[in-house]
Amino acid sequence: MDKKRIRRLALAGMLTAVMFIIGYVESMLPAFFAVPGIKPGFANIPVMTAIFLLDWKLAAGMSFVRIMLSGFTFTGMFACIYSLAGAALSITVMVLLKKTGKFSVTGISMAGGVMHNLGQILVACIAVGKAVLYYFPVLVIAGIAAGAVTGIVTGVVIKILPSSVDVKGQKNIDFRE
Amino acid sequence: MNNFKLFKKADLLIALILVLIAAAGFFAFRFVNDEEGNSVKVTVDGEVFGSFSLSGPERTIEIPVKNGICRLLVKDGAADMTYADCPNQICVHHAAITSKGEAIVCLPNRVVAEIE
Incomplete structure (x- = not known):
């Protein structure tokens, strides 16, 4: 494996662990x-x-692994279905919005937050009945607020991350045996 | 990543569209469901457990659920969840409901109390 792939794999693994925690x-x-x-x-x-x-693909895979891990360890399988629906919808929308190249991380995150809530409320709608739609407006506003905060934090993380991963000659570490 | 931006003007468009969606949902509920309800329908796991009139004497309905019971207090035209065997107690903290379409949902026990 070349170094780039190893770095990608390591970053994906670390991010999955962080997500889980x-x-x-x-x-x-x-x-x-x-x-x-x-x-x-x-x-x-x-x-x-x-x-x-x-x-x-890695983002979706990591999310799936994390939801399964959480499901088996502490949230339970029922919560898994909610999380999967939320994650699938939110990741799809976020990836599509990013592809347009018109929006920044904050805007994409807001849409992702709302879509996550929408995915969950749709599952709740099937599981417990359409009365849960009553919560929809509140959940949209909450999604916007939460998405804005996580988006800004993500932006800062992304700005910091490449340098913290690569600085001080770590780039030159030879992974070959 | 040097040209990486934290904000773009187009983000406001996303925020605006989302707020409009929320507002549309909010007003849809407010204006369509403005009337006082007559009864509260309780469903467990998607199946109707019973429908109870909001008028009449104050009473507590015990709903058998997966983890134990839920208690729904019906009083003065309102329904309020007063007790639930569930970990998060969200439905118990929920305010009493009075208008048509309003609902209290207990997700862990899959209980919905909806005003009709």
Whole structure:
């Protein structure tokens, strides 16, 4: 394997681990919000970092692995279905918006946050009935707010990351045996 | 990554469209469902458990669910979840509901109480 692939793989692995831990910490936060489903969604930071620095296939794969890991360890399989729907919709929209090249990480993140909530509410709609649509407007606003915050954080992470990965001659580390 | 931008003007377009979607949803619910409800319909796991009139004497409905029970207090034209065997207690913290279309949802127990 060439060094570029190794670096990509290492970055993907690290980001997946970070996602998993963020998801775990968030799941321990008390439900202090009046409406279910409202969370900061910081796990979106590594996903978007992957979309920008790696590619959409790795980002989607990492997200899938993370949701499965969380499902088996602490959230349970039922929550898995919600997360998968949210992640699928949000990653699809974010990747498409990024492809246009017109939007920055913050705008893409806002759309991603809202789409994540939309995916979850659609599953809830099937699972528990259409009454959950009552929460839709609140969840859209929450998605915009959470998306804006995670988008800005992702932007800062992306600005910092390449230099912190590559500085001080680490670029020249020889991975061959 | 030197030309990497944190904001672009086009982001505002995304924000605007999303806010409009939220506003449309909000007004759809407010104006369509403005009337006072007559009864509260309780469904468990998608199946109707029962429909209860909002008028009449104050009473508590016990709903058997997967993890135990949920208690729904019906009083003065409003329905309020007062107790639920679930980890997050979101439905218990939810305010009482009175207007048509309003709902209290307990996702862990798959209970929906909806005003009709």
